[in-house]
Amino acid sequence: MVGSAAGAGAGLCIHQVTLMESCDFRQSTECLARNNVAGTAVWRAKLEEIGVGQAARLLADAGVRAVSLCAGGLLTEPGAAASRAALDDNRRWLDAAAAIGAATMVTLTGGLPNGSRDLEAARQRAKERLAQLLPHARAAGVRLALEPLHPMVCGYRSVISSLREANDWIDDIGAGDELGIALDSYAVWWEAGLAAEIARAGARIVNFHCADWLADTADVRLDRGMPGDGLIDNRGIWRMVKETGFAGPIEVEIFSARNWWKRDPDEVVGIVKERVAEIA
Amino acid sequence: MVGSAAGAGAGLCIHQVTLMESCDFRQSTECLARNNVAGTAVWRAKLEEIGVGQAARLLADAGVRAVSLCAGGLLTEPGAAASRAALDDNRRWLDAAAAIGAATMVTLTGGLPNGSRDLEAARQRAKERLAQLLPHARAAGVRLALEPLHPMVCGYRSVISSLREANDWIDDIGAGDELGIALDSYAVWWEAGLAAEIARAGARIVNFHCADWLADTADVRLDRGMPGDGLIDNRGIWRMVKETGFAGPIEVEIFSARNWWKRDPDEVVGIVKERVAEIA
Numbered sequence: 001m002v003g004s005a006a007g008a009g010a011g012l013c014i015h016q017v018t019l020m021e022s023c024d025f026r027q028s029t030e031c032l033a034r035n036n037v038a039g040t041a042v043w044r045a046k047l048e049e050i051g052v053g054q055a056a057r058l059l060a061d062a063g064v065r066a067v068s069l070c071a072g073g074l075l076t077e078p079g080a081a082a083s084r085a086a087l088d089d090n091r092r093w094l095d096a097a098a099a100i101g102a103a104t105m106v107t108l109t110g111g112l113p114n115g116s117r118d119l120e121a122a123r124q125r126a127k128e129r130l131a132q133l134l135p136h137a138r139a140a141g142v143r144l145a146l147e148p149l150h151p152m153v154c155g156y157r158s159v160i161s162s163l164r165e166a167n168d169w170i171d172d173i174g175a176g177d178e179l180g181i182a183l184d185s186y187a188v189w190w191e192a193g194l195a196a197e198i199a200r201a202g203a204r205i206v207n208f209h210c211a212d213w214l215a216d217t218a219d220v221r222l223d224r225g226m227p228g229d230g231l232i233d234n235r236g237i238w239r240m241v242k243e244t245g246f247a248g249p250i251e252v253e254i255f256s257a258r259n260w261w262k263r264d265p266d267e268v269v270g271i272v273k274e275r276v277a278e279i280a
Numbered sequence: 281m282v283g284s285a286a287g288a289g290a291g292l293c294i295h296q297v298t299l300m301e302s303c304d305f306r307q308s309t310e311c312l313a314r315n316n317v318a319g320t321a322v323w324r325a326k327l328e329e330i331g332v333g334q335a336a337r338l339l340a341d342a343g344v345r346a347v348s349l350c351a352g353g354l355l356t357e358p359g360a361a362a363s364r365a366a367l368d369d370n371r372r373w374l375d376a377a378a379a380i381g382a383a384t385m386v387t388l389t390g391g392l393p394n395g396s397r398d399l400e401a402a403r404q405r406a407k408e409r410l411a412q413l414l415p416h417a418r419a420a421g422v423r424l425a426l427e428p429l430h431p432m433v434c435g436y437r438s439v440i441s442s443l444r445e446a447n448d449w450i451d452d453i454g455a456g457d458e459l460g461i462a463l464d465s466y467a468v469w470w471e472a473g474l475a476a477e478i479a480r481a482g483a484r485i486v487n488f489h490c491a492d493w494l495a496d497t498a499d500v501r502l503d504r505g506m507p508g509d510g511l512i513d514n515r516g517i518w519r520m521v522k523e524t525g526f527a528g529p530i531e532v533e534i535f536s537a538r539n540w541w542k543r544d545p546d547e548v549v550g551i552v553k554e555r556v557a558e559i560a
Contacts, residue, residue: 117513119470151441152432152500154470155493155511161431165472190399190434192445215435217500231435233397 012276013039013067013251014269015209016046021261025050026058028265033062035269039249041068041207042100044093052099059100067251068104068145068182068207069097075129076110076122076159083129090133094140104145104206105137106182111156122159127169130179137178145207146170147182152220163188163197170204180206183241184253186224189213189232198240208241209253210234210279222257227275234279250276292556293319293347293531294549295489296326301541305330306338308545313342315549319529321348321487322380324373332379339380347531348384348425348462348487349377355409356390356402356439363409370413374420384425384486385417386462391436402439407449410459417458425487426450427462432500443468443477450484460486463521464533466504469493469512478520488521489533490514490559502537507555514559530556 014037019028025046032040040059047055047069059066072093075086090107097105109126112119130146137144148166149158160166166181173179181204188194198205212230217223227234238250252272254260260268294317299308305326312320320339327335327349339346352373355366370387377385389406392399410426417424428446429438440446446461453459461484468474478485492510497503507514518530532552534540540548 112511117511117516119513150431151470152430152497155495160472161470162472168472190431190441192440192442192448213435217432220432220497220500231392231397233399236397 011249011280012037012273013041013249014272015041015070015251015253016043017041017070018252018254018260018272019265019268020255022263022265022268025055029058029062029064031265031269032064035266035273037064037269037273039065039067039251041070041106041251041253042066042102043070044072047096047100052096056100066100066102067249068106069093069100069102071106071108071147072144073107073126073130074110075126077113078116078121078125083125086129087132091136094133094136094142097142098140102142104143104180104182106207107144107146108149108157109159111154111159119154119159126159127173130169131173131175134173134175134178143178143180143206145180145182147184147207147209148187149184150187156221161187162191163194163201164191167197167200167204180204182207182209184209184211185232185234185237186211186213189237194237195240198237198244202244205241205244205246206248207251208238208246208248209251210238210276211252211254219257222255224254224256226254226260226271227252227279238279250280252276291529291560292317292553293321293529294552295321295350295531295533296323297321297350298532298534298540298552299545299548300535302543302545302548305335309338309342309344311545311549312344315546315553317344317549317553319345319347319531321350321386321531321533322346322382323350324352327376327380332376336380346380346382347529348386349373349380349382351386351388351427352424353387353406353410354390355406357393358396358401358405363405366409367412371416374413374416374422377422378420382422384423384460384462386487387424387426388429389438389440391434391439399434399439406439407453410449411453411455414453414455414458423458423460423486425460425462427464427487427489428467429464430467436501441467442471443474443481444471447477447480447484460484462487462489464489464491465512465514465517466491466493469517474517475520478517478524482524485521485524485526486528487531488518488526488528489531490518490556491532491534499537502535504534504536506534506540506551507532507559518559530560532556
């Protein structure tokens with residue numbers, strides 16, 4: 001063990017994507033370990049670079065826990081062949097999540113297929129395929145964490161855009177524990193009735209992602225802010241999540257091409273720890 | 281009369297903001313007239329440049345109708361003095377809308393006050409002040425057209441982000457005809473249950489704004505696309521709006537700093553007419 005998780009970092013998870021450009025898998029794992037950060041969310045592309053076996057060894061050696069695998073799903077392409085391919089991919093990703101000890105796989109619906117404007121059809125396909133993944137998730141011992149994304153990436157990445165829709169889908173699918181929700185403050189902070197939907201979600205919330213909305217946001221995907229630098233009431237949202245009985249960590253997930261991705265990773269991790277201490 | 285509205289442009293409205301950088305008030309009015317576009321939405325800043333009297337004369341001389349004044353509201357600043365100032369401003373703007381013959385004033389809630397993260401308090405203030413504006417709107421004969429904006433401008437411009445919220449607010453306020461809704465396809469195309477909310481809105485819909493969501497959207501405010509160039513099912517949304525009995529025009533409102541604002545205004549208007557013909 002390089003460093004056992006302790007202190008301010010013990011209940012904390014920093015996503016690999018927060019150190020996207022400064023660290024490969026090994027470097028981010030070692031950076032988190034030397035800063036006593038207990039958990040990470042593994043970025044699928046980084047996992048695929050080094051393979052499941054090496055990833056599991058690096059995490060175990062460093063004493064860093066894989067909280068989740070980000071991200072699977074992407075279930076909206078039309079056609080039987082696309083459906084089979086998507087389901088096969090997801091089953092493989094679920095097995096990979098299990099192999100690195102991740103309790104959840106963050107699951108995005110996917111966006112609109114190329115050339116399509118039919119959101120309802122895309123939603124229907126994603127919902128049906130999500131239901132088809134449940135047996136494999138159960139078998140693998142990995143929960144699917146359905147994550148609604150901000151409406152500004154509705155076309156690109158997720159055809160559901162609110163916690164309310166995620167709750168409605170899970171009601172409709174009638175799933176058990178194998179289907180939960182990844183709640184991201186950045187995605188839903190604007191949502192009407194958010195407090196009521198968090199209470200409704202209750203134990204469905206299996207991951208809590210956190211970032212901030214910058215007043216001068218310059219990109220619809222890659223300009224997230226550090227908690228505390230923007231407009232989101234992360235303290236208030238975290239309090240609501242805790243009130244559901246949620247016992248997991250705050251997970252900091254920052255896509256930031258213009259700022260945080262360019263900074264020294266130890267500096268970034270240090271600032272994350274300070275900011276999370278102000279929320280929790 | 282420079283040109284009476286006729287042909288493809290008769291049921292059409294092009295917002296002044298669509299020609300934001302190429303035309304002042306007079307130039308945009310004359311451009312619409314010579315292209316037989318029947319209506320415009322007056323941009324408040326352009327109106328304030330030339331004054332109500334001259335604006336009314338220019339519109340009358342050109343035979344272009346002011347469909348609405350954009351935009352009033354901005355009701356979220358805390359404090360009694362801010363409240364008085366906002367209500368006074370809006371009463372003045374309603375009088376200006378009446379003076380140019382606009383049937384509606386597009387009304388935005390406003391965003392988060394500087395330094396605040398309290399969305400619920402901002403919503404409450406905006407809703408209360410909106411209700412306080414009703415008597416003056418009734419007296420002026422101008423309908424307040426409450427417009428939810430896209431969640432990506434929740435902090436900046438509108439603390440309500442969906443048609444569902446606009447419907448809920450109007451239910452709560454219990455207003456009569458003096459309070460309606462400006463529905464903008466760009467703002468709500470991602471919304472779950474949109475068809476049901478449009479049906480619920482029914483005759484409340486007093487303006488229909490239209491633009492497109494570009495797959496490579498590069499700015500959260502100023503990168504709207506021309507209908508047909510993006511992901512929004514404007515034909516489908518327009519059909520739903522028509523089914524409520526809506527008899528107003530399609531209003532094309534494009535904020536586009538990198539493209540359309542740089543183009544020749546007659547070219548832009550010509551392309552708008554072609555694209556609207558494909559929707560309607």
